[in-house]
Amino acid sequence: AKEYGKNGCQFYRAEMNDTVIQKLVMEEWLNKAIELEEFVLYYQPQVDIFTGKMNGMEALLRWKHPRLGFISPGEFIPLAEETGQIIPIGEWVLREACRQNKAWQEAGYAPLKMAVNISPIQFHQHNFVQIVLNALEESGLDAQYLELEITEGIAMYHVDQVIEKLRTLRAHGLHISMDDFGTGFSSLSYLKKFPITKLKIAQQFVRDIPEDPDDAAIVQAIMAMALSLKLNVIAEGVETDAQLSFLLDIKCREIQGYIFSRPVPPSDFEALLKQNED
Ligand code: C2E
Ligand code: CA
Ligand code: CA
Secondary structure, three states: OHHHHHHHHHHHHHHHHHHHHHHHHHHHHHHHHHHOOOEEEEEEEEEEOOOOEEEEEEEEEEEEEOOOEEEOHHHHHHHHHHHOOHHHHHHHHHHHHHHHHHHHHHOOOOOOEEEEEOOHHHHOOOOHHHHHHHHHHHHOOOHHHEEEEEOHHHHHOOHHHHHHHHHHHHHOOOEEEEEEEOOOOOOHHHHHHOOOOEEEEOHHHHOOOOOOHHHHHHHHHHHHHHHHOOOEEEEEOOOOHHHHHHHHHOOOOEEEOOOOOOOEOHHHHHHHHHHHHO
16 A cells, blocks of 8 residues: 555656646746747737628737747646746737737728737736837827727736726727626626726637527627627627628627638738728
């Protein structure tokens, strides 16, 4: 029994060391990634389905590792949040997204809103508002063309400070949308208190509409709520015609998803901008 315990313990330790080492290696790589310019932003259109025109885009982070190739944000953002590296990475994302949006405006394309994902850890930084304002100033982008996508998780701590920051950002003219809406724990009371402008219906509710009656009911309930709270709505993860016509029927005006385009690199996005002018 003693031996078994010892082996068990060694086994456990070896396994733990693996993850610890993996994490340390990844952390080290992440440190260099900004410096070495290994991050890129892809952009995905947000479309007004009443007009068929693009009215915005979401910036989505990609890590192009020299040996491993593309690493998806799902694989490194949780670690970057754990280590705090999400703070410099997130700041880079903000600056790059603002710079790119301004560059497209200066190239003559009709101005569109750029949505940027903000991790709760980033948002809770004491100088977060200043970082956002600096990115705007440095790029020359007007605040009305920047939208911050926050998540319900932001409301876990310091709710009063969160509201205060959101108010300041709104006062500067930025838009705020609640990402993955319905998957967190936030309640109607938060929604009323938070000065947000848009709800983003989480992909998980969109996936099985119109067939799944529960999801269809949830999406309709979100629409009704948004209408009474005077919030805009966007549905994400729209892939099929059936999903699209359901959303049209219930007057969900904005969508994002593979049905229109996957997230694409800047050069390909520019082709979409050109099309959008016609
Ligand atoms: P998210 O903000 O919910 O982004 C939507 C995700 O759904 C993206 O995955 C996008 O590529 C994917 N998607 C878009 N349309 C469709 C569709 O029609 N079908 C399906 N199946 N998927 C679709 P991605 O780019 O891998 O990003 C994953 C998550 O990583 C994001 O989820 C967001 O939480 C996070 N993330 C991405 N970029 C950033 C960033 O710059 N900062 C922070 N803090 N998080 C980011
Ligand atoms: Ca998002
Ligand atoms: Ca989302």
